[in-house]
Amino acid sequence: MSDTSLSIGRIGDLANPTRFLALAGRLLPWLAGLTLLVAVIGLWMSFEAPEDYQQGATIRIMFIHVPSAWLAMMCYTVMAASAIGTLVWRHPLADVSARAAAPIGAAFTVLALVTGSLWGKPMWGTWWVWDARLTSVFVLLLMYLGLIALQRAMDDPTKSARLSAILILVGFINIPIIKFSVDWWNTLHQPASVVRLDGPTIHPSMLYPLLVMAVAFTLLFFTLHLAAMRNEIWRRRVAALRRQVARQAA
């Protein structure tokens, strides 16, 4: 185990959960503070941004909606990377990371769906349409929930680690489908307007608040993820200690 961990350098050093906990403890307050700062700036910029000439104030929903949707996809990507870490290097923290990321990703997906729905009611005249992107994001939510169910169904973390890693990787097929769904199928959801080959088509007065909010959401994700990973390690230690106590009592 130590040989393979060392060969991958810095990440290998973190294979020791105690060292990871120390680092996480040092990083977390800074990360949380930075998140708060950027989020406050982002929110202030969002409210300073001019109203859209067609959409009015509802454009501000976008500043929450778009970062949530990005994060929902990024979170799954982080889980897929963790899954590779579990399967290839058997990194002890990779499973902790995948396990901690799943509920956060599910939360971001719900946030994206709910805000999109709130925006859709005044703009499209309906809470929900079965268009390609909405449907694929909904499928993403179902996959998150299924993975959480699988991770919770097994009491042996080492066994559930590899199984859920396999399933995460199989489910990763959905991520490109979500990303390109609006380009492949010509549906109601507007096509990508920020990350494009020919530059963003969105006006700078709205682009900058959006980008700041995206940074804030990303920082929020890393803060929550780090905290959740720390909790997961502690949870496993508590479970191990309980087992030990029970064995001694018996």
Place this chain on the structure above:
Amino acid sequence: MRALILRDIRLGIRAGGGALIGVLFFLTVIAVVPFGVGPDLNLLARIGPAMLWIGALLASLLGLDRLFQADREDGALDILLMQEHPLILTVFAKCLAHWIATGLPLVLAAPLLALFMNVEPLAIGAATLTLAVGTPAITFIGAVGAAVAVSLPRGGLLVSILVLPLTVPVLVFGVSAIYAAVEEPAPFMPPFLILAAITLFFAVLGPLAAAAALRASTD
């Protein structure tokens, strides 16, 4: 390989195998639809192909948890894992046998059930063809879920939850191929070929992932 396929088919078809239960379930789902949406034949003809696909999808999910569970219970799975033959091929053979025992009857039952739904003859042919091409994909995707859940005491429901989101593309292209066959401007071949591609893709990926999951859940 052939011995394994024949053994699995025999086990599946005989009593307790649950293969014919799938067809019965398919029949019941289709029979329930008119109660839900009303006996309007025009409406049934329009939603018929989609209902056939959904019914077939649910019916194939029904038997999936037995794919490896029965072998695990009687110890045959450990022997399959220990043999020198690549496990991927073994899983592939088991999927194939499972499809012949449970998927093929669904395909054969589809034309009859399509008549109940007042589906027009051309669409019946298209539905049968797409089901024949698409249902193996459901089995191959389902093998991953079945392998992941094999060590769980009550994995059956979890298999369905895990597998259903992944089968959405199969359903989408299967149904759109049927409608393309009936409605004039849309060509039949593109969605049909994509459906065939999905099946071939999962014929490789499914056994690969399922074999990895089986190894992970037994050691």
